[in-house]
Amino acid sequence: xxxxxxxxxxxxxxxxxxxxxxxxxxxxxxxxxxxxxxxxxxxxxxxxxxxxxxxxxxxxxxxxxxxxxxxxxxxxxxxxxxxxxxxxxxxxxxxxxxxxxxxxxxxxxxxxxxxxxxxxxxxxxxxxxxxxxxxxxxxxxxxxxxxxxxxxxxxxxxxxxxxxxxxxxxxxxxxxxxxxxxxxxxxxxxxxxxxxxxxxxxxxxxxxxxxxxxxxxxxxxxxxxxxxxxxxxxxxxxxxxxxxxxxxxxxxxxxxxxxxxxxxxxxxxxxxxxxxxxxxxxxxxxxxxxxxxxxxxxxxxxxxxxxxxxxxxxxxxxxxxxxxxxxxxxxxxxxxxxxxxxxxxxxxxxxxxxxxxxxxxxxxxxxxxxxxxxxxxxxxxxxxxxxxxxxxxxxxxxxxxxxxxxxxxxxxxxxxxxxxxxxxxxxxxxxxxxxxxxxxxxxxxxxxxxxxxxxxxxxxxxxxxxxxxxxxxxxxxxxxxxxxxxxxxxxxxxxxxxxxxxxxxxxxxxxxxxxxxxxxxxxxxxxxxxxxxxxxxxxxxxxxxxxxxxxxxxxxxxxxxxxxxxxxxxxxxxxxxxxxxxxxxxxxxxxxxxxxxxxxxxxxxxxx
Numbered sequence: 160x161x162x163x164x165x166x167x168x169x170x171x172x173x174x175x176x177x178x179x180x181x182x183x184x185x186x187x188x189x190x191x192x193x194x195x196x197x198x199x200x201x202x203x204x205x206x207x208x209x210x211x212x213x214x215x216x217x218x219x220x221x222x223x224x225x226x227x228x229x230x231x232x233x234x235x236x237x238x239x240x241x242x243x244x245x246x247x248x249x250x251x252x253x254x255x256x257x258x259x260x261x262x263x264x265x266x267x268x269x270x271x272x273x274x275x276x277x278x279x280x281x282x283x284x285x286x287x288x289x290x291x292x293x294x295x296x297x298x299x300x301x302x303x304x305x306x307x308x309x310x311x312x313x314x315x316x317x318x319x320x321x322x323x324x325x326x327x328x329x330x331x332x333x334x335x336x337x338x339x340x341x342x343x344x345x346x347x348x349x350x351x352x353x354x355x356x357x358x359x360x361x362x363x364x365x366x367x368x369x370x371x372x373x374x375x376x377x378x379x380x381x382x383x384x385x386x387x388x389x390x391x392x393x394x395x396x397x398x399x400x401x402x403x404x405x406x407x408x409x410x411x412x413x414x415x416x417x418x419x420x421x422x423x424x425x426x427x428x429x430x431x432x433x434x435x436x437x438x439x440x441x442x443x444x445x446x447x448x449x450x451x452x453x454x455x456x457x458x459x460x461x462x463x464x465x466x467x468x469x470x471x472x473x474x475x476x477x478x479x480x481x482x483x484x485x486x487x488x489x490x491x492x493x494x495x496x497x498x499x500x501x502x503x504x505x506x507x508x509x510x511x512x513x514x515x516x517x518x519x520x521x522x523x524x525x526x527x528x529x530x531x532x533x534x535x536x537x538x539x540x541x542x543x544x545x546x547x548x549x550x551x552x553x554x555x556x557x558x559x560x561x562x563x564x565x566x567x568x569x570x571x572x573x574x575x576x577x578x579x580x581x582x583x584x585x586x587x588x589x590x591x592x593x594x595x596x597x598x599x600x601x602x603x604x605x606x607x608x609x610x611x612x613x614x615x616x617x618x619x620x621x622x623x624x625x626x627x628x629x630x631x632x633x634x635x636x637x638x639x640x641x642x643x644x645x646x647x648x649x650x651x652x653x654x655x656x657x658x659x660x661x662x663x664x665x666x667x668x669x670x671x672x673x674x675x676x677x678x679x680x681x682x683x684x685x686x687x688x689x690x691x692x693x694x695x696x697x698x699x700x701x702x703x704x705x706x707x708x709x710x711x712x713x714x715x716x717x718x719x720x721x722x723x724x725x726x727x728x729x730x731x732x733x734x735x736x737x738x739x740x741x742x743x744x745x746x747x748x749x750x751x752x753x754x755x756x757x758x759x760x761x762x763x764x765x766x767x
Contacts, residue, residue: 165210169264172203180232180406184426189395192402193229200225200236200266201298207260208299214250216243218300218308223269226294231401233411235269236261239295241304242274275308279315286324290362293321318366322467326460329359340449341597343442343585347401348413352449354401356456357394363463381462383529390455393448400445403427415445434648439585446583446594454568458528461487461521481509488513489520496530500538503530504547504574507565511557519564527568534573545666548574552632559604566600577643577658584646592729595645602720602727603638609719620742621722624715633672636663637679637720656681678713679720686721690740695747704744705751714752718745 179199183192201221208219223237224230246254254272261268271288273281282289292312297305333351336342340352348354361372369379373387382390403423405411415423420438424430429440474482474489480502482489488510495502506527510516519527538544551561565571572579581595593601608614610631615622625631636659644654659680663673685707693700708714721741726733 165207165260165264168203168206172199172265175199176232183402184406187399187402189398189402190229193231193398196232197221197225197228197230200230203264203266204236204238204261205299207257207264211253211257211260213253213257213300216301216304217241218302218304219298220305220308221296221298222291222294226291226296228296231398231411232405233408234405235411236266237291238268238270238298239278239292240270240272241278241301241308242272243301243304244274246272275304275311278308279311282312283315286321286328289316289321290325293362293365316366318467321366322363322464325359325362329356339593339597340453341446341583341594343592343594344414344416345445345449346413347397347404347415347445350449352446352453352456354394354397356452357390360456360459360463363460367463367466369463376459381459386455389451393451393455396448397445397452400427415442434646439646442585442594443583450567450569450582454528457518457567458521458524461518461524465521477509477513481506483513483516484520486515486517487520488516488518488523490523490526493522493526496526496533500530500533501544501547503527503534503538503570504544504551507561507570508547508551508554510564511551511554511561514557514560524568527570531568531570531573534570539574540665542667549632549666552635558635559600559607562603563600566596575639575643575662578639580647581643581645586645593727595642598727599639599642602641602723603635605723605726606634606638606719609723618722618738620745621719625719628712628715628719630672633668633676634679634716634719636676637683637716638723640676640680641683641720641724652681652684675713675716679716682707682717683720683724686717686741686744687725687737690744691737695740695744701744701747701751705748708748708752711749711752714745714748 176196176199179192179196204219207213213219218241220226220239220241221228221237222239224234225237230236240254240257242250258268258270261270271281278288278292282292293316295305295309295312332349332355336346336350338351340350342350346353360376364370364376364379369375369381371378373382373391376382377384377387400415400423401413403426404413404415404419407419407422407426417438420441421436424437424441427441429437429444431437432440435443470485472485474484474491476482476491477488480491480495480499482491488506490496490502490506492498506519506523510519518524552558554561562571565574566578572582578596578599581599584595586593586595586598606625609618609621609625612622625634628634640655640659640662642651642655643658644651647654656677660673660677663676664670668676689695689700689704695701705714708717718741722738725737
């Protein structure tokens with residue numbers, strides 16, 4: 160029995176792929192692997208084209224990631240077969256044999272067979288097709304036909320339409336992942352902060368006639384050389400992880416599932432420490448790279464937008480230092496953050512005071528990113544700077560949005576170093592689906608949501624209580640610090656209490672307010688445990704809990720923090736039963752603190 164066609168080619172492809180993987184595991188070199196794998200596949204494709212006598216009037220091109228000259232272990236091989244005309248019946252049979260041969264030798268191809276006219280029509284109708292064709296690269300066959308296609312494509316390319324389409328596509332993709340880079344099982348390619356965010360930058364740079372990768376973007380003045388190197392390093396870090404993941408899974412799998420994290424950490428030489436598992440170290444490294452990628456995506460897309468859509472309207476002054484330009488917040492002088500370091504905090508107060516802002520003007524955003532290095536121990540110790548941070552927490556609107564912006568661009572971690580240590584810190588339990596830093600900001604968002612009248616129907620009791628609570632900034636401080644000591648070893652509530660008390664006293668809070676914040680951090684798990692694990696119909700349980708509360712103000716503050724905290728662990732953790740348990744405990748304890756066994760008896764009768 161004769162061997163199947165291309166059997167030798169199949170074995171060669173399999174063995175050489177295995178050799179590439181083995182070489183990579185022995186000495187990881189991301190660019191080398193991706194390029195060599197792409198070159199290997201190109202050679203196999205050429206042999207198939209010649210072996211099947213594919214008409215030389217046809218042209219084979221690489222598109223998508225393969226068009227960029229890189230190929231991950233489990234990725235599809237994206238191809239365009241370009242024809243000068245619709246195929247004849249005989250040519251159609253040859254094309255079918257060609258597709259079958261590609262699969263037979265072990266190439267998982269994603270292919271299209273089109274004429275130039277069809278390419279242009281499809282790209283105009285579908286931005287995904289247009290993006291693939293933007294990266295098309297000649298592989299084999301009729302080079303003149305490929306050049307004709309390139310010229311026709313470029314002459315029809317509408318950069319502004321493409322830009323708007325890719326931004327809409329990115330927003331939709333991010334929404335599929337809840338706009339969070341910090342899910343505990345992120346998608347290395349498609350999650351916010353994943354490789355696709357970097358691809359989007361390059362596509363939009365191409366639309367602005369900027370090529371040459373990160374160096375090209377730096378040469379265009381959108382990045383410094385040092386920033387370009389940092390972004391390239393983050394890209395290599397995530398790409399290396401993706402290569403390892405594909406090799407480990409034996410197929411394309413871009414979700415960094417729990418099952419893979421420990422083994423991947425070991426392959427990357429990350430050992431467990433006294434306070435962190437190997438998998439936690441791996442994920443913290445990933446999240447920090449993803450955070451940098453997100454930041455680069457924000458800054459560069461805004462910068463590229465200005466190039467493609469120049470703003471001609473005059474700016475609207477806000478004050479001596481800031482102005483609005485096309486609904487973006489802009490520093491009026493490029494050296495503002497060097498001349499007035501306090502502006503590094505004041506810009507976020509202005510940001511909070513203008514809730515309809517679309518964001519920051521790109522030049523200002525880059526200056527803010529670069530200026531963040533001025534936030535050091537001396538900056539943090541300066542009393543006017545401490546007053547500005549507290550002023551931000553006392554704003555009537557925009558606090559969550561501005562603190563998220565501070566976090567996104569690296570300033571929150573520099574201003575509160577303890578917060579910087581939990582950036583990307585995983586939580587291994589059955590409840591949390593976010594990293595510690597993301598969870599804290601979700602809890603802050605929940606706390607602020609209680610104050611908004613249009614959401615009062617969601618948590619009527621919480622809305623009523625927080626509206627009457629004086630100094631709500633104390634609740635926000637407790638929120639920022641309640642989990643800040645996770646990952647250090649020991650009781651994070653007790654360790655966080657110490658951090659919170661110190662921060663409050665340094666920021667001018669009096670002893671009573673400082674102690675309330677510290678007490679909330681130390682007690683933040685107590686109310687949920689009591690409501691769910693103890694018999695709250697027992698007067699002795701209520702009496703003991705009331706004794707720990709001390710007064711109604713502390714009880715109210717802890718109730719608000721507890722509800723916000725549980726809701727911030729996962730969208731699925733909160734339910735009406737838990738809400739009812741907490742409300743019953745709150746009312747029973749309030750009655751006890753008000754001095755009444757009779758009042759408690761009345762509440763018990765109502766509950767019955």
